[in-house]
Amino acid sequence: MSEQVTALAQPVEQDVTDTSVPARGRRRLTERIRAIALGAGFPLVLILLWDRAVAITGTRLVPSPREVAVMMYDFSFGGIYDDAFSGTILTHVWKSMTRVYGGFFLAALIAIPLGLMIGRIKLLRQLLDPTINLLRPIPVTAWLPLSMIFFGLGPNAAIFLVFLGAFYPILLNTIFGVRSVDVRLFEAAAMLGCSGSGMFRQVVLPASLPAIFNGLRIAHGFAWILIVVGEMTGVPTGLGSVIMDGRTLSRTDLVVTGMIVIGVCGFLTDRIIVAISNRVLRWSPQHHA
């Protein structure tokens, strides 16, 4: 019996050993370098075009990449303009992060369990689904006045707006994830003696994780997008407030600097989410982003 099992196993073994490991490693490395070169090369081309466009049109309204670079240096380390923004980058990044992740984690904390239950329980779906789809198209910016009334001027209004923006993608993807789980898995779990909350923890949640991570990734992007709106609510620090200040002071170099910092923060934290998702979903070959 064990011989025949080995025979069955051979195709699986073969694809692991058909090329020598160092050669495969080298090819993978070249492929990786190529991907990084292409991915990083394009923004460099865009910066070049930006620089040329500013030079050719001679505009004074849009800063050149050089001016922004100087501003970025001053924002990070100080020593050039020595104004209120010099060397304050970490304070602003940190403040924005607390709002982005305050709203994001709050949304995940509520939307994931709620989504699992709506996905599994028909009564809850019938009760809540129409309301969710009614509230969802309302732009987060439209909530700005009300959120300032609810939470006053300050970080809580920002957190609330980020929460709203992050909530729906997580909720809808979680519901979709639960709804698209093969019912056989629930049947298999039931016949093995699993029921009630064990079913949620051991089957519904892990089976929906690929869709949930999709939702988290989209929501995480929204959370960074909404930080500027969120920090319009009159908070003194944060990348959004830096951009709003830059706008009021007509300092476009500061505005663009703030935009780039948000972009970089969003990019790096997205890589972290992708890395976590690849680790958690390593069982699922089709979910490696």
Added chain:
Amino acid sequence: MPESKRPQVVIRGVTKRFPVADGDIEALARIDTAIRQREFVCLIGASGCGKSTMLRIVAGFEEPTTGEVLVDGKPITGPGSDRGMVFQDYALFPWMTVRKNVAFGPRQRQLPHGEVDRIAGEYVKLVGLERFADRYPSQLSGGMKQRVAIARVLANDASILLMDEPFGALDALTREQLQRELLQIWSRSPVTILFVTHSVEEAALLADRVLVMSAGPGRIASDIDVELPRPRDVASPEFNAVRRDLARRLTSHMMPRDLAAAGVA
């Protein structure tokens, strides 16, 4: 063997109707039968004859419209760990390794960790997958996946194995291999098997008893004991006689239009 004479599963007056847009579809007309402990029963019939529905009712996944199913004298009320289903598409938990899949049932019974690991290890070994114990289902061949599914229900101490065309999606060689292994497992452990197939050959090879079902609505048309000695020689004239008899009964219960669908005509 007085024990093996005792009926373990009793199907009494079971019918099933499915509501559709314009009324009901009668999937099963009255089914009455009993299955003894350790018996290997194959259900065969053309597609749409209700054999899978019958199996799902015994599993507790569907409720009969009328009638009841008794297991060890007690009416069933839903899925239970005494009856283990092996699905054609495996239904393994893709986020769990082979070992974790097999350990799933024992874990539900809140056994101590050491005991769960021991049981899982034992059944992974039984189906010859020790070397693949830490792989995920997506890294296994179809035959290996079905071995995991079988180990999973056995590890859960199921006394009745419900198998819904379990080898239907496998290539011929793997199918023969798994048929042999299933017979070995069955001969060594006290399990009753209710096995749905559309293959006459498979039924003749495996079963103590074959229930031939006919469609429209589904009912048991013939109930045949296969008295060939084991291990069965598929090349023997006796085996061929059984196979021909089953094929003849199967086709005689079909409407002419079903013949083409079943690939017989």
